[in-house]
Amino acid sequence: MITVEDVTYLYPGSEVPAISQVSLAIAPSERLAVIGSSGSGKSTLGRLIAGLIQPTAGRIVRQRPSVPAQGLDGTSSARDVAIVFQNPETQLIAATVEEDVALGPENLGLPSHEIRRRVQSALEALDLVHLAKRPIGALSGGEKQRVAIAGALAMEPACLVLDEASAMLHPWAKKQLEEALGRIVARSVAVVQITHDMDEAARADRVVLLHRGRLIAAGRPSEILTDEALLAACGLSPPEAVQLGLALRRRGFHLPQIPLDVALLADAVAKAVAS
Secondary structure, eight states: OEEEEEEEEOOTTOSSOSEEEEEEEEOTTOEEEEEOSTTSSHHHHHHHHHTSSOOSEEEEEEOOSSOOOBOTTSSBSSOSEEEEOSOGGGTOOSSBHHHHHHHHHHHTTOOHHHHHHHHHHHHHHTTOGGGTTSBGGGSOHHHHHHHHHHHHHTTOOSEEEEESTTTTOOHHHHHHHHHHHHHHHTTTOEEEEEOSOHHHHTTSSEEEEEETTEEEEEEOHHHHTTOHHHHHHTTOOOOHHHHHHHHHHHTTOOOSSOOSSHHHHHHHHHHHHHO
């Protein structure tokens, strides 16, 4: 659906590329986590995928699984890629939740019944229906972030980029966002999560590791996030469950595989003790 082909990006005035010769492909309904230490190029890659900036070299090809409907002005009634940033305050401008979610479809010139359908669908996906009439200023931080994502989803993108979208959320709000992402992916929307949270990355279908602007590794979370040496070389640590599992293995526990989840690790340890 989205193909990044040998892409390099050099910010104006900089002599060192923020992204250098990166290639990857994103499939429909895929949940892709992009990880790396500060300055690795994660956010730059997200902005490139979303089309906010254009590659200095290489190209990005975006192709929707199906041809979108057309708006009243003849423009596309859906966006290929939508992006949500860490601070929702920068993206919320309307008075109420439903008004803010409706802004994108309204700007496309869609008929009122289509706008209502999209708003309702996005609110349902983010579990915000009960807050539709709520003033934006009366929302919690987690609720504001979900409204920002709902506004992006109402554009019916083929791919949703979340740039550290959970970084400012408390654990309960993160759990609500996690549940919402499951519903979004079920709608055949690809999700690209730029994150420093290794536990969040562990729930992705695939992980891409960046270091100093280059793609160092890509693969399943069980491959990338359990490679302690690889992560350390890039200034990162494995998820907490993996750290504990590796420590137990060093103490003599027989753990053929290191689970990414604490509950699964507990089961594996119980089996190792029982044997």
